[in-house]
Amino acid sequence: MPPSIQALTHKYLRHNKRFPHVWCPGCGNGIVMGALLRAITRLELEKDEIVLASGIGCSGRMPTYLDFNTLHTTHGRALTFATGIKLANPALNVVAIMGDGDATAIGGNHLIHAARRNLNLTAIIINNSIYGMTGGQYSPTTPFGSTTTTSVYGHIEHAFSIAELTVTAGASFVARSTVYHAALADQLIEQAMMKPGFAVVEIISNCHVQYGRRNKIGNAVDMLASFKEQAVTVKRAATMEKEELRDKITIGVLADRDLPVSTDEYKRIREQARSKREEK
Amino acid sequence: MTEAKRKRCLLQGNEAIVQGALAARCRFFAGYPITPASEIAEQLSVRLPAVNGTFVQMEDEIASIGAVIGASLAGVKAMTATSGPGFSLMQENLGFACATEVPCVIVNVMRGGPSTGLPTGPAQGDVQMARWGTHGDHPIIVLAVSSVLDCFTITVKAFNLAERYRVPVIILSDEVVAHTRESVELPLNSEVKVVDRIAPAMPPDWYKPYQEDARGVPPMASFGDGYRHHVTGLVHDQDGFPTQNPQEVEKFHLRLSMKITKGLSDIQLTKKYYMDDAELFVVAYGSVARSAMRAVEEARQAGIKAGLLHLITLFPFPRRTLTPYLQQCHSVLVPELNLGQISREVQRVNQRQCAVVKLNRVDGKLITPHEIYNRLVKLDAGRVG
Ligand code: SF4
Numbered sequence: 326m327p328p329s330i331q332a333l334t335h336k337y338l339r340h341n342k343r344f345p346h347v348w349c350p351g352c353g354n355g356i357v358m359g360a361l362l363r364a365i366t367r368l369e370l371e372k373d374e375i376v377l378a379s380g381i382g383c384s385g386r387m388p389t390y391l392d393f394n395t396l397h398t399t400h401g402r403a404l405t406f407a408t409g410i411k412l413a414n415p416a417l418n419v420v421a422i423m424g425d426g427d428a429t430a431i432g433g434n435h436l437i438h439a440a441r442r443n444l445n446l447t448a449i450i451i452n453n454s455i456y457g458m459t460g461g462q463y464s465p466t467t468p469f470g471s472t473t474t475t476s477v478y479g480h481i482e483h484a485f486s487i488a489e490l491t492v493t494a495g496a497s498f499v500a501r502s503t504v505y506h507a508a509l510a511d512q513l514i515e516q517a518m519m520k521p522g523f524a525v526v527e528i529i530s531n532c533h534v535q536y537g538r539r540n541k542i543g544n545a546v547d548m549l550a551s552f553k554e555q556a557v558t559v560k561r562a563a564t565m566e567k568e569e570l571r572d573k574i575t576i577g578v579l580a581d582r583d584l585p586v587s588t589d590e591y592k593r594i595r596e597q598a599r600s601k602r603e604e605k
Numbered sequence: 606m607t608e609a610k611r612k613r614c615l616l617q618g619n620e621a622i623v624q625g626a627l628a629a630r631c632r633f634f635a636g637y638p639i640t641p642a643s644e645i646a647e648q649l650s651v652r653l654p655a656v657n658g659t660f661v662q663m664e665d666e667i668a669s670i671g672a673v674i675g676a677s678l679a680g681v682k683a684m685t686a687t688s689g690p691g692f693s694l695m696q697e698n699l700g701f702a703c704a705t706e707v708p709c710v711i712v713n714v715m716r717g718g719p720s721t722g723l724p725t726g727p728a729q730g731d732v733q734m735a736r737w738g739t740h741g742d743h744p745i746i747v748l749a750v751s752s753v754l755d756c757f758t759i760t761v762k763a764f765n766l767a768e769r770y771r772v773p774v775i776i777l778s779d780e781v782v783a784h785t786r787e788s789v790e791l792p793l794n795s796e797v798k799v800v801d802r803i804a805p806a807m808p809p810d811w812y813k814p815y816q817e818d819a820r821g822v823p824p825m826a827s828f829g830d831g832y833r834h835h836v837t838g839l840v841h842d843q844d845g846f847p848t849q850n851p852q853e854v855e856k857f858h859l860r861l862s863m864k865i866t867k868g869l870s871d872i873q874l875t876k877k878y879y880m881d882d883a884e885l886f887v888v889a890y891g892s893v894a895r896s897a898m899r900a901v902e903e904a905r906q907a908g909i910k911a912g913l914l915h916l917i918t919l920f921p922f923p924r925r926t927l928t929p930y931l932q933q934c935h936s937v938l939v940p941e942l943n944l945g946q947i948s949r950e951v952q953r954v955n956q957r958q959c960a961v962v963k964l965n966r967v968d969g970k971l972i973t974p975h976e977i978y979n980r981l982v983k984l985d986a987g988r989v990g
Contacts, residue, residue, distance in 0.1 A: 339845065376828050378675075389835055389846065394828035396678065397837035398671065399701050405668040409675025409683070410828060412659045413633055417679065417829050435671075438664040538773075591659065598654035 333362045337372075339392045346535045347386050351545030353504035353530030357451050358387050360507055361420070361529075364514035376419045378407045380427035383458045383532075387422050401431030403556070404439045404448065411444050415588050418518060425452040426464040429485050433465070440494035440523050445588045447517045448525045450487055453532035463534030472539050488527045492580040497522025499580040503529040503552035506576060513578070522586045529574055613790050618756040618782040619644035619686075622712055622790065623652065625760025625958045626684055628797045631710070632658035633683035635672035637665050637691060640724045641780045642714040645686035664692035668696040670711065677707045678836060680827030682764060686712035688720060689731055693738070699773055700739030701838045703861065706815070706823070706909055708767035708802055710760070714778045716777040717969055726969025727780040729891055735775045736920045742858060744865035746774045746872055747920040749890040750944075753787040759917060765800035766872060770864055771822050777919065779942065781892035781971055805832055814845045817856065821864030850970060874917035875926050879905060883912030885936040885984050888927070890916040893940050893972050900977035909985045922950045936984045940964035940972045960984075 328336075338344075350356050365375065377388040381400035388395035394417070398406045403421040411419045428436050428450045433532065439446065455473060456462045462475040471480045488501045498520040504512040510528055517524035531537060531548035542548050552574065559577035564571060618626070622645055626634075634649040636642075650660040653840025659676070663669040669685045676683040685696065692713040702709055709958075715731045735747045746766050750756045756778065763774040789811075805812045805824040814834040816823050826832030839847040840854050848854065865872065879901060880886060889897035894915045904911035914930060916923065932938065936959055939948035948963045955961050964980055966972050 326710060362937075373829060373831050378677075389837065392833060394833050395835045396675075396828075397835070397839065399697055399838060402667065402671045402698065405663065405671025406675035406678075407674030408661070408663070408668070409633070409635060410679045411675075412661055412672070413676035413679035413681040413683070414827075414829050427988055435668055438668070593653070595654040595657060598651065602655045 327363060328366055330359065333359070333366065337362050337392055348383060349522070349534045351531070351533060352383065353453060353528070353532070354384050354387060354451060356504040357449065357505050357510065357528050357530060358390070360510035360514055360593070361449065363511040363593055364518060367515055370418060374416070374418050376407070376410055376504075377422060378403045378410065378419065379422040380424070380432060382427050382456065384422055384424040385427065395431065401427050402435065403427065404432065404446070407446050408439065408442070408444060411446055412590060412591070415445070419534060420447045420449060420518065422449050423451070424455065425450065425466040425487065426456045426517045429465040429487055429490070429576050437490065438500040438572050439493040440491045440496040440525070443495060443497060443523045443584055443587050445521050445586050446523055447514070450525065450527045451530045452487055452527055453530040453536060455532050455536040457532040457535045461539060465469070473495055488525065491525045495584070496525050496580065497582060497584050497586070498524035498578070498579045500525070501527045501574070501576050503556055503574060503576060504531060505549045505552040506556060509576060516578070521580070521589070522584055535598070611790050611793060613788055614615050615786050615788050616753050617644065617784055617786050618750065618753050618778060619784070620648060621753045621756035621791070622686070622760045622776070622778070623648040625757040625792055626764070627652060627656065628757070628794050628799070629682065629686050629761045629764035630799055631682045631764060632656065633673065633676040634659070634685065635661045635663050635669040635676070635683070636687065637663055637669050637687045639688045641689045641716060641783050642686045642688045642712065644783075645712060649796060667698060670695040670702075673709050674698060674702050674707050677709050678828055680830065681769070682708070684710040684712065686714065688716045688724070689718045692731060692734065695872045696738040698742060700743065702773040702841075703715070703739065703743040703745065703752070705836050706771035706825070706861070707773070708771050709773050710763045710767055710776065711773060711776060712776045714780065714783045716780060717967070723969045725780065726968065727892055727942055727971055728843070728967070729777070729779060729893070729942040729946070730967075731777065732919060732943065735777055736741045736852050744772065744862050745920055746770070746772055746865070746918070747777060748774065748874070748917055749777045749919050750782050751891050751894040751915065752782065753785065754789045756782065757789070757791055761797055761799070762874070765768055765798070768800045768802045769822070770868055771802065771825060771980060772865070777891065779891050789888050808847055809833070813843045817843060817860055821860050821867055844880040852900070869921060869925070872921060873923040873926060875923050876915040876917065878913040878915065880912040880914060880930060882910055883930065883934055884910040885934050885938070885981065886912040886914055886930055887938045887940065887977060887981070888916060888947065889940055891942070891948065893942060896972050896974045897940060897977050899974035900981060903974065903978050904981045907982070911981050911982055911985070916947070919947065922954070924954045927951065927954050931955050934959050936960040936979055938962045938964060938977065938984060940977055942966055942972065
């Protein structure tokens with residue numbers, strides 16, 4: 326039996342924090358937070374062993390509410406702070422929570438280099454295709470043709486595929502889910518946190534307030550329904566033509582490979598440096 | 606006894622910064638290569654792993670200071686080193702470290718600017734940026750080095766101040782200091798006084814990470830040591846959570862400033878030469894202070910009652926040290942490798958008590974002792990600039 330939401334709430338929410346939270350009713354951020362907590366429960370990790378770092382934006386507020394070691398950094402930089410934390414104390418389980426604008430626009434460079442560097446970190450990227458907190462401007466994942474407050478004539482740029490990007494950049498583990506597929510999201514986060522090396526979970530989420538409404542997709546429920554419609558598993562996607570896949574969301578594990586993890590490799594460097602010093 | 610074991614060595618300024626950092630028990634460096642600071646990264650990449658420390662070369666300077674702050678939050682003393690353009694990139698996260706009270710050290714081996722500027726000549730153009738580069742009101746500690754030995758002792762001091770006051774400390778160096786080799790005798794590690802941040806002593810449930818107290822510097826818990834807490838660059842209350850309550854917002858700002866004000870006598874470092882009976886004096890810092898020292902000695906030999914106030918701490922500006930001399934002397938000369946960034950401070954403090962005279966060079970060359978000497982002679986003769 327999975328733990329009830331109430332049990333998780335009591336265990337992990339900071340009751341001394343001044344609730345209510347800042348999220349709009351129905352926002353996908355809450356579902357991702359639930360998925361993260363369920364994954365952590367299943368992994369049986371102690372609260373002190375976990376560090377959550379976030380950037381700026383609606384998703385950036387998530388760590389504030391949770392009773393771990395938590396860090397709300399500058400915009401786009403969550404992974405850089407996470408890198409320092411992990412290198413300074415490799416025993417900690419460090420999870421970075423980012424939005425699409427955070428992780429792929431201002432933080433795009435850090436994302437590809439974190440993947441390339443392959444430290445043992447977990448990145449959860451909540452992709453709602455929009456800048457929610459600043460009022461609905463287009464992000465690097467806003468689909469071509471969409472309407473946003475900075476693309477009222479229709480968006481003329483093309484969207485990044487976050488998961489595919491990080492596969493190419495060299496992450497050890499890359500997976501995608503949507504907030505409709507919450508149970509899958511739990512599972513993928515759990516797998517990501519267990520995986521040695523840089524692990525990315527992209528979760529397609531709804532910002533019905535800024536994106537759904539403006540693009541006539543509807544409210545939170547309508548957006549979840551659209552994710553259900555659009556989702557195809559990695560397995561099925563492999564059998565489909567490129568054209569058929571155009572408006573689909575591929576969900577599941579996109580990459581899972583064993584690469585040297587730089588947190589471990591550095592131990593070797595230390596030994597080498599020490600023995601060199603002793604020789605002297 | 607220990608004297609006998611000390612070794613003389615021939616070092617560059619950048620190398621002495623590395624030695625100082627290691628002596629201060631810095632165990633983390635993240636940086637991005639840039640001239641004329643790169644030797645600091647190169648040497649630490651070799652030496653840190655040997656002492657169980659960590660070196661990482663990041664993708665840019667923004668990432669570097671981010672990683673430094675992360676490492677410090679995880680309980681490890683951390684630093685980065687850069688030059689002008691890289692220092693510009695670090696400003697936002699520098700503000701984050703100020704707001705969240707994360708100790709760290711940032712070395713800026715200054716080069717000419719603006720922009721890519723003059724990478725291989727000495728300059729002192731980043732003085733006001735070090736003070737005000739990040740947005741908002743905030744205290745900061747800025748130290749300047751002028752010799753190879755300074756590079757060692759001031760780096761140790763920088764770490765100690767960072768830990769004691771929970772602030773980022775900036776060390777300003779310049780190309781001449783960074784790359785001149787000097788023979789120095791460094792103290793042994795056992796002789797170096799090292800300060801560590803104060804860890805919380807109360808049970809975790811009682812810990813308030815930003816609690817106001819007499820010292821103004823709350824104890825600092827590290828991630829993973831059982832004192833789970835929240836760190837945010839948003840204005841926060843004493844529990845660390847974002848607040849917009851005007852009383853809490855004001856308290857936040859006032860405490861950040863107050864903790865530095867309370868430590869002024871500890872933080873504001875200067876060296877005085879021939880100041881007791883001086884009738885005119887030089888205020889200088891960095892490599893220029895070396896030229897000034899020589900010029901003042903020559904002036905004394907020529908019978909001119911000149912003195913030198915050598916600034917090590919540039920900010921908080923050592924106003925109280927300066928004031929009596931502004932009353933005592935008829936002129937003060939401020940030579941700088943910029944168009945007048947510290948002379949502004951001197952003028953601000955002076956309040957028209959004595960003549961403040963500037964001597965500036967921005968051609969990528971050093972200010973020579975001779976240039977300073979000539980100005981001292983003129984000032985002594987004419988008592989005006
Ligand atoms: S603005 Fe959008 S992303 Fe932000 S809380 Fe509201 S629904 Fe969620």
